[in-house]
Amino acid sequence: xxxxxxxxxxxxxxxxxxxxxxxxxxxxxxxxxxxxxxxxx
Amino acid sequence: xxxxxxxxxxxxxxxxxxxxxxxxxxxxxxxxxxxxxxxxxxxxxxxxxxxxxxxxxxxxxxxxxxxxxxxxxxxxxxxxxxxxxxxxxxxxxxxxxxxxxxxxxxxxxxxxxxxxxxxxxxxxxxxxxxxxxxxxxxxxxxxxxxxxxxxxxxxxxxxxxxxxxxxxxxxxxxxxxxxxxxxxxxxxxxxxxxxxxxxxxxxxxxxxxxxxxxxxxxxxxxxxxxxxxxxxxxxxxxxxxxxxxxxxxxxxxxxxxxxxxxxxxxxxxxxxxxxxxxxxxxxxxxxxxxxxxxxxxxxxxxxxxxxxxxxxxxxxxxxxxxxxxxxxxxxxxxxxxxxxxxxxxxxxxxxxxxxxxxxxxxxxxxxxxxxxxxxxxxxxxxxxxxxxxxxxxxxxxxxxxxxxxxxxxxxxxxxxxxxxxxxxxxxxxxxxxxxxxxxxxxxxxxxxxxxxxxxxxxxxxxxxxxxxxxxxxxxxxxxxxxxxxxxxxxxxxxxxxxxxxxxxxxxxxxxxxxxxxxxxxxxxxxxxxx
Numbered sequence: 001x002x003x004x005x006x007x008x009x010x011x012x013x014x015x016x017x018x019x020x021x022x023x024x025x026x027x028x029x030x031x032x033x034x035x036x037x038x039x040x041x
Numbered sequence: 042x043x044x045x046x047x048x049x050x051x052x053x054x055x056x057x058x059x060x061x062x063x064x065x066x067x068x069x070x071x072x073x074x075x076x077x078x079x080x081x082x083x084x085x086x087x088x089x090x091x092x093x094x095x096x097x098x099x100x101x102x103x104x105x106x107x108x109x110x111x112x113x114x115x116x117x118x119x120x121x122x123x124x125x126x127x128x129x130x131x132x133x134x135x136x137x138x139x140x141x142x143x144x145x146x147x148x149x150x151x152x153x154x155x156x157x158x159x160x161x162x163x164x165x166x167x168x169x170x171x172x173x174x175x176x177x178x179x180x181x182x183x184x185x186x187x188x189x190x191x192x193x194x195x196x197x198x199x200x201x202x203x204x205x206x207x208x209x210x211x212x213x214x215x216x217x218x219x220x221x222x223x224x225x226x227x228x229x230x231x232x233x234x235x236x237x238x239x240x241x242x243x244x245x246x247x248x249x250x251x252x253x254x255x256x257x258x259x260x261x262x263x264x265x266x267x268x269x270x271x272x273x274x275x276x277x278x279x280x281x282x283x284x285x286x287x288x289x290x291x292x293x294x295x296x297x298x299x300x301x302x303x304x305x306x307x308x309x310x311x312x313x314x315x316x317x318x319x320x321x322x323x324x325x326x327x328x329x330x331x332x333x334x335x336x337x338x339x340x341x342x343x344x345x346x347x348x349x350x351x352x353x354x355x356x357x358x359x360x361x362x363x364x365x366x367x368x369x370x371x372x373x374x375x376x377x378x379x380x381x382x383x384x385x386x387x388x389x390x391x392x393x394x395x396x397x398x399x400x401x402x403x404x405x406x407x408x409x410x411x412x413x414x415x416x417x418x419x420x421x422x423x424x425x426x427x428x429x430x431x432x433x434x435x436x437x438x439x440x441x442x443x444x445x446x447x448x449x450x451x452x453x454x455x456x457x458x459x460x461x462x463x464x465x466x467x468x469x470x471x472x473x474x475x476x477x478x479x480x481x482x483x484x485x486x487x488x489x490x491x492x493x494x495x496x497x498x499x500x501x502x503x504x505x506x507x508x509x510x511x512x513x514x515x516x517x518x519x520x521x522x523x524x525x526x527x528x529x530x531x532x533x534x535x536x537x538x539x540x541x542x543x544x545x546x547x548x549x550x551x552x553x554x555x556x557x558x559x560x561x562x563x564x565x566x567x568x569x570x571x
Contacts, residue, residue, distance in 0.1 A: 005153070005229065012228050013153045020220045020254055028258035028265075031292065035266055035277050039284055 059561050068163075071155035072561060073140050076162055078457070080137030081450070083166065085526065087129035088443075090173070092519050094122040099481075099515035101498050102508050115498035116184035121176065123187035124204075127304070128211045129169050131438065134446045135307035136218050139246045142453060143222060145552040145559060146240045148231025148568045153224040161217040168210035175203035186496060188293055189264065191278040191286050195271050202272075205264045212257045219250035219257075231551065233570035237331065240550050241324065244331050245310030248338045252299050252306070255342075260296035263289060287352050294345035302341045304438060305405075306334060308445030309376060312398045315452050316380050318548040319395035320387030326379040333372035333379075340369045350421045359418040366416035373409055377402065390546060393467035397448030400440055400475045408436030411486065429489025435482045440475070447474075447525065454529065455543045459558030460536030466528050473521035480514025 005013060060066045060075065067079060098118050101109050110118065140158065144151055152158045176182035180198015183189070194201065226247050230239070239247075266277040267289070276282025278289045317324045324330065346354055346362030354362070380402055389395070411433040415421045424430060455461050484507035489495075493504045500508065539557040542548060551570070555563050 004150070009228050013224050016224045016227060017154065017220055020223060021216075024216050024220075024254050024258045026258075027255065028262050031259050031262035032265060035262070035288065035292070038288065039275070039277055 069159070071151070071159050073144050073152045073155070073158065074457070074559065074561065076152075076158050077137045077139075077141030079162055080133045080140055080165075083162075083169075084130050084132075084134035084137060085529075087125050087133065087169065088522070089526075091122050091125035091130055092522065094118045094125070096515060096519050098122065099512040102500070103512040104509070105500050105502050105505055107499055110498065112498050113181055113184060116186075116496065117176065117182040119496050120183050120186055121172065124172060124183075124208075125169070126438070127187065127300070128208070128215075129165075129172075131304045131442050131446070132215065133165060135246075135249075135304070135442075136215075138242075138307065138311065138446070138449050138453070139218075139222055141457065142552060143225060143243055143246060144229070145456075145555065145563060146243050146550055147226060147229065147234055148551045148564045148570065149225060149229035150562065150564050150567075152221050153229055154221045157217050158221055161214045161221070164210050164214040164217070168207045168214065171203050171210070172207035175200035175207070178203060188290075188297070189267065190293070191267060191270065191289050194267060195279075202268065205268050208264050209261055212261045215253050216257050219253040222246055222250040223254075231564070231567045231570050237328065238570060240310075241313035241327070241330055241334075242307070242310035245306045245313070245334050248334050249303050249306045252303050252338050252341065256296040256299045256303075259292060260300075263292040263296070287349075290349050290352060291345070294348040295342070297348065298345045299338070299341040301434075301437065302337060304442045306338065308401070308405075308442045309334065311445045311449040311452070312380065312401055313376075314548075314550070315394045315398040315448055316383050316402075318452075318544060318546050319390050319392060319398075320384045321389075321546050322383055322387040323549075324379070325382035325385075326375070329375055330379055333375040336372040337369060340365060340372070344369065347416055347418075347421070350418045351425045363416055363418045367413065370409070370413055377406060377409075392451075392544065393464065393471055394448045394452035396468065396471045396475075397444045397451060400471070401444045401448065404436060404440030404444070404475075404478070408433055408438075408441055411436065424489060426494055427489035428485045428493045428495055431495050432482050432485035432489060435485070439482065440478050444474075444478075450529070453552070454532055455539035456552060456557050456559055458533050458536075459539055459556075460532050461539050461543075462528055462532035462536060466524060470521060470524040470528060473524070474518060477514045477518035477521060481511055481518050482514070484508075484511045484514075 004010075060072065061069065067075065070076060070079075097110065098115070101107075101115060140152065143149075178199040180200060182200045183194070183197050183204040185194035185197065189204075197204070226239070226243060236244075266275070269275040270277055270279060270284070276284035278284050278286045280286060313324055313330060344362060344366045346358055347366045350359055350362070380398075391399075411429070415424050415430070415433060451462070451467055488504055488507050488511070491504065493500055493508075541556050542553050543557055551564075551568060552559070554568070
């Protein structure tokens with residue numbers, strides 16, 4: 001059988017994925033939000 | 042770097058886990074090699090689509106006057122050619138190479154998120170299906186240039202939402218691919234492979250993936266605001282409602298300049314793999330190469346204003362962007378000198394991958410130098426919006442990124458297929474491409490310096506001669522690429538057996554320890570890296 005990642009690796013993979021996805025989403029929202037702020041001025 | 046293996050990969054007996062049969066294999070595969078191949082084939086198709094558009098553009102520009110297409114469609118061609126080449130050809134080609142090679146180079150059994158890998162690929166196919174379909178909707182395709190500057194882009198017809206949705210999908214695909222690459226490199230390296238033992242290709246992709254995650258959402262944000270301006274009457278970029286069209290240019294180029302490095306950093310990585318092999322020497326200044334790559338990535342965030350000198354930036358802003366842009370020449374110079382030092386007193390041989398890497402070194406540097414010229418703010422006022430810019434970025438992207446990708450394909454193709462390709466034909470492909478890429482793009486410097494504007498289908502008669510030369514170069518370069526397609530197809534079908542090492546130069550790295558072709562599953566047990 002092919003040996004997959006260990007439990008520890010799986011946990012780290014999950015967390016890194018969530019963190020990076022949140023970072024991408026955060027940047028997207030932040031840029032739109034900052035443009036909304038600029039447009040209101 | 043030396044390696045030991047607890048078991049022989051070839052004798053591991055995974056045949057029972059081979060690929061599914063038929064079309065289902067390609068639709069549902071989670072294998073990094075399958076997905077890498079699909080990305081590479083997709084990018085080749087996109088190169089041919091974008092290349093055909095380029096040939097129509099060059100045919101129209103062969104002579105002054107309107108010959109073949111109407112001006113609106115000409116603008117659509119320049120726009121879609123750029124979008125296809127950037128997001129559909131160059132980026133997916135480097136992602137394909139990453140999918141194939143990163144797990145093999147770090148000793149991982151596959152990418153960390155294989156199902157997301159499959160999803161990323163098919164999302165990209167959907168994105169480009171939409172973009173190409175946008176050419177056929179009422180009002181014609183997007184035609185405001187790849188920058189999609191408002192207010193011009195807001196005059197696009199039904200193609201606007203299609204093109205923007207396509208960009209969103211392609212962006213989501215890129216972000217998912219980047220997350221996968223980072224997660225794989227950070228978590229699945231073979232025991233003993235510390236960060237500073239990773240191959241340069243892996244390093245450049247790691248840094249590129251961070252760049253992508255940082256800037257793709259910015260572009261997505263900008264085009265989302267274009268959509269709301271168009272359909273929901275917001276005025277982010279409309280001066281009539283208190284918005285600012287220059288804000289879009291700032292946001293776009295905050296994405297756009299790092300995007301250039303997203304295309305070129307993996308190319309640096311490929312060249313850093315090829316030159317040591319065919320110089321039979323380790324890479325000179327490995328650590329410096331890593332730090333130079335990271336410096337280039339960092340600097341790419343603070344130079345965007347050099348694309349906008351003519352919009353009326355404050356003088357201090359122009360000075361800042363001028364200086365920061367020139368600063369990029371330092372880490373880039375480190376790289377060029379280190380590649381040269383790697384070859385110095387090496388035992389060089391000139392197989393096709395090395396030829397492409399050498400051409401990259403010379404011709405990318407020409408693109409770099411013309412970039413430095415444009416970094417000088419007062420001088421850029423003269424070059425701005427001329428064919429000099431077109432010549433500059435095509436030197437960076439064609440004999441730069443595309444030549445490195447071709448070099449990478451020629452370097453690893455025997456590892457993928459298990460067959461050696463026709464060396465003589467590959468050298469013909471190299472020489473024809475190298476000669477005609479210069480015939481195509483070098484005269485565009487002269488046209489730009491003489492004042493010929495870009496993105497126009499017609500021009501004054503004094504520009505005729507160099508346009509004819511450029512168009513002849515374009516058709517010859519384009520036709521030469523058919524040799525590449527034939528050669529790859531022939532190599533996939535058969536040829537002399539390739540050994541595990543493939544090259545007599547004894548290349549270093551884990552990918553050369555597995556048989557050729559690389560088995561469907563590799564590194565089921567992680568190798569130990571000493």
